[in-house]
Amino acid sequence: xxxxxxxxxMMLACVCLLLLLLLLHQMYPRSAPAVRVAQDGVEAPGMIxxxxxILEETCKSKxxxxxxxxxxxxxxFPVICFDKKLVMSEEKQNIGRGLNIAxxxxxxxxxxxxxxxxxxxxxxxxIEALQNTPDHWLIIVACYDECAxx
Numbered sequence: 850x851x852x853x854x855x856x857x858x859m860m861l862a863c864v865c866l867l868l869l870l871l872l873l874h875q876m877y878p879r880s881a882p883a884v885r886v887a888q889d890g891v892e893a894p895g896m897i898x899x900x901x902x903i904l905e906e907t908c909k910s911k912x913x914x915x916x917x918x919x920x921x922x923x924x925x926f927p928v929i930c931f932d933k934k935l936v937m938s939e940e941k942q943n944i945g946r947g948l949n950i951a952x953x954x955x956x957x958x959x960x961x962x963x964x965x966x967x968x969x970x971x972x973x974x975x976i977e978a979l980q981n982t983p984d985h986w987l988i989i990v991a992c993y994d995e996c997a998x999x
Contacts, residue, residue: 902916902930902933902934902935903916913931913932913958913987914930914931914932914933915929915930915931915932915989916928916929916930917929917930917989917990917991918991919991919992919993920944920991920992920993920994922994923994926938926939926944926993927944927949927991927992927993928991929949929951929963929989929991931951931953931960931989932958934960936951936960936963936989937949937951937963937965937991943963943964943965944965944991944993945965945966945967945993946965946967946969946993946994947965947966947967947968947969947975947992947993947994947996948965948966948968948975948990948991948992948996949963949964949965949966949990949991949992949993950963950964950965950966950975950978950988950989950990951963951988951989952978952982952986952987952988953986953987953988953989954983954985954986955985955986955987956985961986964978965993966978968996969994
């Protein structure tokens with residue numbers, strides 16, 4: 850009888866732990882909170898941009914502060930932040946299906962251009978843009994919708 854009771858307690862503890870994990874997952878999903886705020890329509894002037902580019906830690910050395918979040922299907926949009934500034938997002942209306950790329954001049958640490966490449970249709974523009982990018986530039990890429998066709 851003692852063994853059956855011990856097993857029941859263990860099963861109850863496992864079920865409680867599983868329920869706790871599910872509750873935590875609902876309260877703190879893995880997707881970016883700023884993206885959810887934007888989709889829920891709760892926004893104030895500058896709020897979305899500020900939330901999207903918040904970083905848990907910043908670089909203390911000569912590194913770069915950046916944040917990249919690829920999209921998820923057609924529901925979650927990609928986000929690219931560099932130096933705590935929003936570079937590409939749905940709010941800026943400069944994202945599209947395929948690869949969304951920010952080209953950053955490493956010497957001046959400025960975003961030189963940001964655009965999307967629809968690689969589902971054709972990848973010639975992407976190849977040309979990459980070949981014409983100077984060696985000292987950084988390239989930050991976020992995917993949206995389908996990026997694996999080519």
